[in-house]
Amino acid sequence: MAARAGVSRATASRVLRGESNVSDHAKEQVEAAAHDLGYVPDLAARSLVTGRTGSVAFLVDETEERMFADPFFLGMLRSAHQVLADNSIQLVFTVANSPEDHRRFVSYAAGGHVDGVLLLSLHSRDELPLQLEQLGVPTVLSGRPLHGSDGLSFIDADNVGGGRLATEYLIGLGRHHVATIAGPQDMCAGQDRLAGYRAALEAAGTAYDPSLVTEDEFTQAGGFDAMTRLMRARPEIDAVFAASDLLAIGAVRAIRAAGRSVPADVAVVGFDDIADARVQEPPLTTIRQPIGELGAGMAQLLLDRMAGAAPAAGRVLPVELVVRHTA
């Protein structure tokens, strides 16, 4: 290839990498030769010497089932992919939900096959992000890490603010028995949204009542079950803040299945504003979190890290109340 162009391999390499200090003549020769030969540089060889691969991993710590059932993850995947593609970075899609999977992933990343990691839905005090950073693999989390931020980069929505907003709105409606269906408490989003609920109650001078609180996983079935439990325990409930739209949709079904109406008997506010929330019957009142910006911001944060930026603290994006018909 270099021979065909009549230049050295060094010069050919310079042209192919777009360096500027090459004569126009040499440049043309190389480009013509590359075109004739259908020559494409070998990425593995390049990686070996540069130490970079041009790809990052998108790692979801959930089952495939959950990942694909949740519009939140899909939205993050979509927007992160877009930002990465604009920067000519490939996205390697990975799901890892067992300690064994995590170990394998660490080896993979440490082996140098990705330049960085986008980590979603981290549970509890998982060591994964710290391990990755120690191995020199820049990592950005979606959701504030539970064990203090430890110098990790993350992006998150204002979950506490959102939980508070939703609850205050329900109280403002004149409801007196405001319950909540909390998400898993081993996740930051679950904890924070519940904290927001408590904060709103306290601000309103209402005592926190554990029997108005139940916890379930972020699924429709979880919402149905949780609401059923809640109504059985405290029939006088007249409002509920569900910590995700999927939970809220399940809750609405449970309320109706119990012969009561939404929002007349029980008002419901969800969280996320997934696409389904709008077309739901009735359309869901919810807290909108900017999923597109979250994904894009996450990717951008990683890109900055890969370009050498220090592990910045996290970014927290604002949420807003979207009033539709369930509250």
Add this chain to the structure above:
Amino acid sequence: MAARAGVSRATASRVLRGESNVSDHAKEQVEAAAHDLGYVPDLAARSLVTGRTGSVAFLVDETEERMFADPFFLGMLRSAHQVLADNSIQLVFTVANSPEDHRRFVSYAAGGHVDGVLLLSLHSRDELPLQLEQLGVPTVLSGRPLHGSDGLSFIDADNVGGGRLATEYLIGLGRHHVATIAGPQDMCAGQDRLAGYRAALEAAGTAYDPSLVTEDEFTQAGGFDAMTRLMRARPEIDAVFAASDLLAIGAVRAIRAAGRSVPADVAVVGFDDIADARVQEPPLTTIRQPIGELGAGMAQLLLDRMAGAAPAAGRVLPVELVVRHTA
């Protein structure tokens, strides 16, 4: 690392790759040393010599918007990913919907960063799969390629059979004006489902009537518009076969918006059996294609190709009619 274990690099390499002709002693030494040092082999260096990378591309020839709005693609992504993960192969997720994107992708694949390609939603007579095969990159298509199968591997559902099944069912219901909303005719699925519709009509001795046929893209909005056109042109229509569930859902809305009822006035049959079809109001009668098997089969076909199998002809999986409430 080899020094630490007191063996040669060759032996260390043998252990790390899991070769069997190594003494137990040497094996233990190497494993202990690797563990102590947190040593992980560099994948780029390995790729350079083996010529393989352990990853394949999942390429969708659609806009991001379309890709993420369509449960079919998501289902394929999910099941393909699962099979690949089981074989320790990473999936590189890519969207490419312009000639420019295609060119870039060819360079990427030719550069040797993936061992194979899963190609979805190919339009018209695109050269992409042939180019890839010529460059020595095994490629498997979802959907029969339009220009004869050219020695390409593909997997597909029985679209002709499904279109025929749907249409025969509508005719069997006693409907006399069976229309169809066809998908894009530059795609194999669009063409084949329409061909099935024609075949059923002919088998029943009914003449094919172009004014009962309209074409639109595989989206809900497309279905709404198409059905509106159809009813305006031929108000006597009493049944419609929509070439996808998204189209069918849009069609049902259009029919109701026109003040007519489903299925009493107009019966509707869709195609795909996406998750939404079941929870739709009313639940959709549709042709189920086995999305999970399609994605898994596609991945398996590619794995076989990568293991050296010849570009087998395609596999066509059967579909079935699922009767619910719209027909």
Add this chain to the structure above:
DNA sequence: AGAGTCCGTGAGAGCGCTCTCACAGATGAA
């Protein structure tokens, strides 16, 4: 005992790039 076989191991050549360094020739300053 000698020849043949097998098994585990090490030496060493590359894989295809990038990147540093040195150098020739052109240019500019003194």
Add this chain to the structure above:
DNA sequence: TTCATCTGTGAGAGCGCTCTCACGGACTCT
């Protein structure tokens, strides 16, 4: 003219592995 500077280029080392080949030692077979 002489020396310093700059610009484009080539030579060559080396990235961290795998894989072939050759070899010593233990074993079996006649």
